[in-house]
Amino acid sequence: MKESDLLNIAQTFGSPTYVYDANKITSQYERLTKAFKNVPKLKLHYAVKALSNLSILKLMKSLGAGLDTVSIQEVQLGLAAGFDVHEIMYTPNGVSLEEIEQAAELGVKINIDNLSILEQFGSKHPTIPVCIRINPHVMAGGNHNISVGHIDSKFGISIHQIPHVLRIVELTNMNINGIHMHTGSDILDIDVFLYASEILFKAATNFKNLDFIDFGSGFKVPYKKDDIQTNVEELGEKLTTRFNQFCQEYGKDLSLIFEPGKFLVSESGYFLAEVNVVKQTTSTVFAGIDSGFNHFIRPMLYSSYHHIENISNPEGRERYYSVVGYICETDTFGNNRRISEIREGDILKFNNAGAYCFSMASNYNSRYRPAEVLWYNEEAHLVRKRETFDDIVKNQVEIDI
Ligand SMILES: *Cc1c(COP(=O)(O)O)cnc(C)c1O
Numbered sequence: 392m393k394e395s396d397l398l399n400i401a402q403t404f405g406s407p408t409y410v411y412d413a414n415k416i417t418s419q420y421e422r423l424t425k426a427f428k429n430v431p432k433l434k435l436h437y438a439v440k441a442l443s444n445l446s447i448l449k450l451m452k453s454l455g456a457g458l459d460t461v462s463i464q465e466v467q468l469g470l471a472a473g474f475d476v477h478e479i480m481y482t483p484n485g486v487s488l489e490e491i492e493q494a495a496e497l498g499v500k501i502n503i504d505n506l507s508i509l510e511q512f513g514s515k516h517p518t519i520p521v522c523i524r525i526n527p528h529v530m531a532g533g534n535h536n537i538s539v540g541h542i543d544s545k546f547g548i549s550i551h552q553i554p555h556v557l558r559i560v561e562l563t564n565m566n567i568n569g570i571h572m573h574t575g576s577d578i579l580d581i582d583v584f585l586y587a588s589e590i591l592f593k594a595a596t597n598f599k600n601l602d603f604i605d606f607g608s609g610f611k612v613p614y615k616k617d618d619i620q621t622n623v624e625e626l627g628e629k630l631t632t633r634f635n636q637f638c639q640e641y642g643k644d645l646s647l648i649f650e651p652g653k654f655l656v657s658e659s660g661y662f663l664a665e666v667n668v669v670k671q672t673t674s675t676v677f678a679g680i681d682s683g684f685n686h687f688i689r690p691m692l693y694s695s696y697h698h699i700e701n702i703s704n705p706e707g708r709e710r711y712y713s714v715v716g717y718i719c720e721t722d723t724f725g726n727n728r729r730i731s732e733i734r735e736g737d738i739l740k741f742n743n744a745g746a747y748c749f750s751m752a753s754n755y756n757s758r759y760r761p762a763e764v765l766w767y768n769e770e771a772h773l774v775r776k777r778e779t780f781d782d783i784v785k786n787q788v789e790i791d792i
Pocket residue numbers: 438440441459461482573575576607608609610650651652653654746
């Protein structure tokens with residue numbers, strides 16, 4: 392899509408607004424499936440938590456994806472978007488046995504990541520197959536808060552606890568149909584990922600009735616020009632060879648599953664916000680926008696970089712700006728960014744705003760959450776209305792005071 396399309400969207404739907412380009416989602420989906428085209432049974436489970444709008448889920452379904460879900464509500468969203476239960480995997484962490492049973496009752500694939508729940512679930516429901524989430528204790532990089540493979544991580548059953556898993560399986564007579572890992576968020580070194588995969592293959596040989604191996608996600612996408620990103624083609628070539636060889640040894644064509652979130656939607660997304668005020672201090676020029684970390688928390692939460700452009704004045708002379716929000720707390724989107732001259736009323740575009748942006752938005756400062764627009768079939772479609780004051784008060788119960 393073109394910059395003029397984005398400007399039109401800001402004009403039509405107001406600001407701030409999230410925009411997602413379906414063409415980019417489609418091309419990312421195709422890039423990943425092509426990289427693994429020699430795996431006989433490949434399945435991509437889109438990680439719903441990255442961006443959970445129903446129209447995005449429907450787009451994923453039309454591409455042939457399944458879903459990876461982490462809460463019962465995400466399972467319900469998947470069903471509402473038309474997915475079959477068999478296409479949905481439920482991968483909770485720290486969730487109650489009751490909620491896991493609810494998901495199992497619906498018929499979705501269950502992934503369990505701790506011994507206590509595994510034993511309880513297996514004792515009560517020995518006929519329901521489950522997948523186990525292994526922690527191979529391999530660090531795949533990224534910010535500490537998004538790396539989930541390290542030794543003190545809360546995720547997964549430690550690879551050193553496989554003997555305990557086997558004891559529970561024997562005791563309960565349950566059936567393990569898959570094994571899973573999700574090592575973190577940034578695969579930069581393919582050899583590190585392959586090393587973790589070897590640990591998973593070795594663990595897999597302990598289970599005789601597997602249907603699939605799920606390698607999770609962690610595909611890194613570029614945020615800046617020349618940024619390093621996961622070379623999915625190289626990973627595809629190397630892992631395919633090894634996976635097919637493993638299947639031969641195992642004696643069965645297993646499904647290979649990935650659960651990409653960011654890879655599919657990050658770059659498809661743009662966040663559009665209007666500049667309320669340009670404020671010159673003795674040291675800095677601030678551009679204050681009509682949004683804040685209530686709508687877009689990643690820069691403050693993970694120090695993530697999001698490229699910012701002034702699409703209202705693309706030819707303007709470049710100057711240095713600190714782009715800040717309107718929240719009454721430090722609320723910085725970018726410091727000392729070179730941006731073409733910003734005037735009050737201009738529309739700024741933030742890149743990589745597809746994953747973990749709207750889905751983490753809140754009403755902090757009692758603001759409305761933004762609208763969402765999907766660019767699909769070369770047209771802009773409103774897929775979520777901006778909130779209104781009703782949304783702020785609808786669940787509040789006023790008492791007489
Ligand atoms: C969040 C998550 C993903 C998606 O991770 P990305 O880095 O967005 O690709 C995949 N699997 C599980 C279990 C997750 O929790």
